[in-house]
Amino acid sequence: MTKPQGPKGQLQGDIFWSNGQQPLAEAQVALLKAVEQSGSISKAAKLVGISYKTAWDRIDAMNNMSSQALVSRTTGGAQGGGTRLTEHGLRIVAGFEQLQDEHRRFIAQLGHKVQSLNDVASFMKGGSLHTSARNQFRGLIRRISASAINTEVELDIGAGQPLVAMITRDSVERLGLLEGSEVIALVKASSVIVSTDTAIQTSARNKLVGKVARVLTGSVNSDITIDIGGNKAVSAIVTNESAKNLALAEGIEACALFKAPSVILLKEG
Numbered sequence: 001m002t003k004p005q006g007p008k009g010q011l012q013g014d015i016f017w018s019n020g021q022q023p024l025a026e027a028q029v030a031l032l033k034a035v036e037q038s039g040s041i042s043k044a045a046k047l048v049g050i051s052y053k054t055a056w057d058r059i060d061a062m063n064n065m066s067s068q069a070l071v072s073r074t075t076g077g078a079q080g081g082g083t084r085l086t087e088h089g090l091r092i093v094a095g096f097e098q099l100q101d102e103h104r105r106f107i108a109q110l111g112h113k114v115q116s117l118n119d120v121a122s123f124m125k126g127g128s129l130h131t132s133a134r135n136q137f138r139g140l141i142r143r144i145s146a147s148a149i150n151t152e153v154e155l156d157i158g159a160g161q162p163l164v165a166m167i168t169r170d171s172v173e174r175l176g177l178l179e180g181s182e183v184i185a186l187v188k189a190s191s192v193i194v195s196t197d198t199a200i201q202t203s204a205r206n207k208l209v210g211k212v213a214r215v216l217t218g219s220v221n222s223d224i225t226i227d228i229g230g231n232k233a234v235s236a237i238v239t240n241e242s243a244k245n246l247a248l249a250e251g252i253e254a255c256a257l258f259k260a261p262s263v264i265l266l267k268e269g
Contacts, residue, residue, distance in 0.1 A: 027048070028058060034047040035083055040082060041059065042055075044083075053223070056214060056225070057235075059071050059083075061136060065138045069088065070092060071089055071231070073231075131186055133187060135185075135235055136186055137187075138183075139155035141153055141178065141179050143179065153167060153177065153183075153265065159208065159230040160229045161208055161228065163185055163206060165265050166259075166263070167261075184267075184268070185265055187258055187262055189236050192236035192258045193236070195246070196246050196254050206256070206263070208256045209253070210255070210256075211227050211254065212224060212227075212252050213250060215248050222237070222238055222239070224236045236256055
């Protein structure tokens with residue numbers, strides 16, 4: 001009696017492209033293409049089947065983690081504003097599509113050759129880093145100032161204003177941080193304080209000044225996004241009462257304040 005055969009597996013694969021900065025996956029590229037097609041984040045979100053908030057967050061993350069902006073947002077003007085891909089973004093999408101075509105042909109050819117798909121399934125796995133921190137910035141270390149216990153690390157994140165982290169000397173040595181090193185800075189949205197007084201002086205080491213780009217009001221809290229220049233953005237969570245008292249609205253000047261110890265540094269590789 002022959003043993004029943006299970007359903008045959010099918011070789012599939014995902015392609016991730018890294019240009020030395022942020023890995024891009026198919027879902028991200030689909031969103032970029034939808035933005036260019038529609039000229040609007042809200043319309044692009046509908047085209048790819050995600051929420052407006054998710055689309056906005058993904059675009060902010062891609063811009064924040066890229067050395068050059070992929071998406072450019074404009075407001076007002078004769079054309080009424082809108083959202084478009086930059087030249088760099090268009091090149092990224094075109095290059096990714098070419099890679100997808102080659103990848104599909106490769107998978108099709110390989111599928112005919114591989115016999116024991118179930119045996120190799122556990123081997124062909126990949127992963128990526130996920131974090132709950134809403135704010136993620138890729139930057140270059142411009143200055144390292146060491147004290148007896150802690151060390152101040154100043155980053156250039158491409159926004160025209162520095163981001164400062166305070167970490168232990170042991171962390172600096174363990175990560176092998178040097179001036180000129182590339183790192184990723186993580187800041188939770190709940191650690192960010194928003195003020196409309198851009199001249200305010202506080203004990204917080206970081207004050208990133210810009211304009212409010214988005215206000216999403218929930219049942220208790222509001223999600224605030226501040227455009228800090230260079231197509232970089234900072235997200236903050238404030239109470240609805242605070243948002244009302246500050247009269248937060250798109251287009252007004254504001255600053256994002258957070259302490260240097262609230263910044264977590266990651267070094268790839």
